[in-house]
Amino acid sequence: MERTLCIIKPDAVSKGLAGQILSKIISEGLKVVGLRMLHLSKAEAEGFYAVHRERPFFSDLVTFMTSGPIVVAALEGKDAISRYRRLMGATDPAKADEGTLRKLYAESIQNNAVHGSDGPDTAKIEVAYFFSTVDLVG
Numbered sequence: 001m002e003r004t005l006c007i008i009k010p011d012a013v014s015k016g017l018a019g020q021i022l023s024k025i026i027s028e029g030l031k032v033v034g035l036r037m038l039h040l041s042k043a044e045a046e047g048f049y050a051v052h053r054e055r056p057f058f059s060d061l062v063t064f065m066t067s068g069p070i071v072v073a074a075l076e077g078k079d080a081i082s083r084y085r086r087l088m089g090a091t092d093p094a095k096a097d098e099g100t101l102r103k104l105y106a107e108s109i110q111n112n113a114v115h116g117s118d119g120p121d122t123a124k125i126e127v128a129y130f131f132s133t134v135d136l137v138g
């Protein structure tokens with residue numbers, strides 16, 4: 001069993017897509033074991049994306065991620081990290097496969113509807129960024 005972090009980003013939440021996106025995730029057989037809605041502060045967004053701090057898009061990314069509420073979900077399942085990444089599709093929606101969340105719902109490479117952890121180490125850090133152990137159901 002693996003856990004991974006899903007973020008439904010401000011572009012998707014503002015369009016009322018959080019329910020549809022969660023429904024597709026659950027239909028894929030991934031279990032939601034933690035769920036929160038929150039509005040990130042600048043410091044929280046900078047902390048979450050610290051690995052991208054030197055990238056040219058970092059400042060715009062932080063502005064976008066703090067532009068409105070997000071929904072964060074901890075997902076659990078066998079191979080949850082890779083299965084959820086396949087469901088999301090490529091970072092750039094123009095390159096995402098048909099039927100993926102980003103192909104369906106993303107606006108641009110930045111406003112790309114959803115985030116998912118990219119590996120087991122990152123997943124542990126990212127789940128813990130938003131959920132303490134007592135917030136997660138078995």
Ligand code: CMP
Pocket residue numbers: 052057061091109110111112114115116
């Ligand atoms: P995410 O999977 O959350 O990881 C980092 C985010 O940075 C990414 O989705 C996009 O929202 C954003 N991002 C990645 N590459 C670019 C880029 N080339 N230009 C603008 N934003 C980007």
